[in-house]
Amino acid sequence: MRLRLTPREDGFYGLFADSANNLVTGARLLVELISEGADREAIAEKMRACEHAGDECTHAIMHRLNESFITPFDREDIYDLASQLDDVMDYMEEAADLVVLYKIQRLPKDVLRQVEVLERAAELTAEAMPRLKTLRELNAFWIEINRLENQADQIYRKLLAHLFSGEYEPLEVMKLKEVIDRLEDAADAFEHVANTVETIAVKES
Amino acid sequence: MRLRLTPREDGFYGLFADSANNLVTGARLLVELISEGADREAIAEKMRACEHAGDECTHAIMHRLNESFITPFDREDIYDLASQLDDVMDYMEEAADLVVLYKIQRLPKDVLRQVEVLERAAELTAEAMPRLKTLRELNAFWIEINRLENQADQIYRKLLAHLFSGEYEPLEVMKLKEVIDRLEDAADAFEHVANTVETIAVKES
Amino acid sequence: MRLRLTPREDGFYGLFADSANNLVTGARLLVELISEGADREAIAEKMRACEHAGDECTHAIMHRLNESFITPFDREDIYDLASQLDDVMDYMEEAADLVVLYKIQRLPKDVLRQVEVLERAAELTAEAMPRLKTLRELNAFWIEINRLENQADQIYRKLLAHLFSGEYEPLEVMKLKEVIDRLEDAADAFEHVANTVETIAVKES
Numbered sequence: 001m002r003l004r005l006t007p008r009e010d011g012f013y014g015l016f017a018d019s020a021n022n023l024v025t026g027a028r029l030l031v032e033l034i035s036e037g038a039d040r041e042a043i044a045e046k047m048r049a050c051e052h053a054g055d056e057c058t059h060a061i062m063h064r065l066n067e068s069f070i071t072p073f074d075r076e077d078i079y080d081l082a083s084q085l086d087d088v089m090d091y092m093e094e095a096a097d098l099v100v101l102y103k104i105q106r107l108p109k110d111v112l113r114q115v116e117v118l119e120r121a122a123e124l125t126a127e128a129m130p131r132l133k134t135l136r137e138l139n140a141f142w143i144e145i146n147r148l149e150n151q152a153d154q155i156y157r158k159l160l161a162h163l164f165s166g167e168y169e170p171l172e173v174m175k176l177k178e179v180i181d182r183l184e185d186a187a188d189a190f191e192h193v194a195n196t197v198e199t200i201a202v203k204e205s
Numbered sequence: 206m207r208l209r210l211t212p213r214e215d216g217f218y219g220l221f222a223d224s225a226n227n228l229v230t231g232a233r234l235l236v237e238l239i240s241e242g243a244d245r246e247a248i249a250e251k252m253r254a255c256e257h258a259g260d261e262c263t264h265a266i267m268h269r270l271n272e273s274f275i276t277p278f279d280r281e282d283i284y285d286l287a288s289q290l291d292d293v294m295d296y297m298e299e300a301a302d303l304v305v306l307y308k309i310q311r312l313p314k315d316v317l318r319q320v321e322v323l324e325r326a327a328e329l330t331a332e333a334m335p336r337l338k339t340l341r342e343l344n345a346f347w348i349e350i351n352r353l354e355n356q357a358d359q360i361y362r363k364l365l366a367h368l369f370s371g372e373y374e375p376l377e378v379m380k381l382k383e384v385i386d387r388l389e390d391a392a393d394a395f396e397h398v399a400n401t402v403e404t405i406a407v408k409e410s
Numbered sequence: 411m412r413l414r415l416t417p418r419e420d421g422f423y424g425l426f427a428d429s430a431n432n433l434v435t436g437a438r439l440l441v442e443l444i445s446e447g448a449d450r451e452a453i454a455e456k457m458r459a460c461e462h463a464g465d466e467c468t469h470a471i472m473h474r475l476n477e478s479f480i481t482p483f484d485r486e487d488i489y490d491l492a493s494q495l496d497d498v499m500d501y502m503e504e505a506a507d508l509v510v511l512y513k514i515q516r517l518p519k520d521v522l523r524q525v526e527v528l529e530r531a532a533e534l535t536a537e538a539m540p541r542l543k544t545l546r547e548l549n550a551f552w553i554e555i556n557r558l559e560n561q562a563d564q565i566y567r568k569l570l571a572h573l574f575s576g577e578y579e580p581l582e583v584m585k586l587k588e589v590i591d592r593l594e595d596a597a598d599a600f601e602h603v604a605n606t607v608e609t610i611a612v613k614e615s
Binding site for chain 1: 609
């Protein structure tokens, strides 16, 4: 039996904010990682810890969801939002890990632009999560994340054209492409987060 | 509050038909794109417009779904069907864009067969959408799309074997494989559309 | 109309067990396939038959789900569990098919370790399915599958580093990576199965 004494769980808002703040930490670690002279192994290690913290947060949301009889918005939307925030972290951690695993020496310059977009998207998401409680200005969040995702897409496609320009060896292209793909996956995952926030906002308004 | 005066929304059928008709346009643009002597940049541009029209249609369905209190079939099935039609378009547009972006000169001959299967699947889907209203002959649609998907799979696997036969340079293999993968993704996405239509048909019958 | 005389469907447990047992068969075929001197074409053929049997089982679950008015646990969880078991099979079959299609001569030694993890995960899943009826010891299953998935991840990342070490030609790297990626996808899919089982266990307890 699913039963709780308190009918509405404010705890969800706090957990979503934690999860999004963790993404800000992760995105900043990515910026560090690709800076010149960075101790990449040390940063990838911090990234793993960050991903682990995110997992615990996701698990806490899922646990609360399964135990709550009444939830502040549709169960499925809570599940989706938690999973999608978790996806962003997973992709960022994987990108960092691949840079170390593949011993990549030189990253194309525009990878920094990819990562900066992720950092901005993470900050906006962390600011938006507490607003789920009042449902204010969520549409502005959705519009801005969509704009950033379009920008990420432009950067990504330019990077692909650059990768295949003949400047890199085939094996190098393969390695770099995987890092760049994971960063693009992270940008897409932010768009899924924003779509779910928009769905919640429309339903509840 | 979700409230509407009209209890059942016929508008969904029309929007699904629009979305599927848009896929027919997209598939025909793909056939054009891979024809010899085609103005690829111009066609990729049309493809982007087509994808944009699809996005608006998907958005209209989601908006109506969020605002409708009563829907002609399960909300989740409406959401899935809209998303899956949108996925087909996204994959087709991405394939077209990659052909231009990678400046691919020569496409393997069997890519035309891939695209023709997509065109046929799009036509069948456009014909099936209005039948959601009467729920007639939807099983025939499901069977035929599954047959086409199997055919697409055969063509795809043969193309992969051809790509890796040693005829192409590694970088060329990578570029071609991505185009071919996106077209295969589009064929798979049609199967998801058909599965959702089948689910709706079984539930409502 | 969805109507049945029997209010609860025990048949689901049996069908889930069939689906999981089929995964054990599939994983053992993979072990055979990568053994030295194996008749790969013959084994890939058996794998296709195995995947076909899995499809029929999935279809039977979906059919029963659509026709049942009352189900032993949430409809969505039944749908997810069936789909996720099916995904495991699809990835295993695809891996086997690619080995034959790409005429791969030499597979890295650690691919055997990847496949052995899949075999163990399949056995555990087959043992866990009948326990859905009593909801006993499902948490132990979830923990063990998560442990196996972490192990698979370690093996996978070590394999990637090995692939890109310079020992293989670019085209060979591409072919091997796809086989290894599909096996990793299968390990991830087992984790999704375990997560759904955990969700069911928490809700029903």
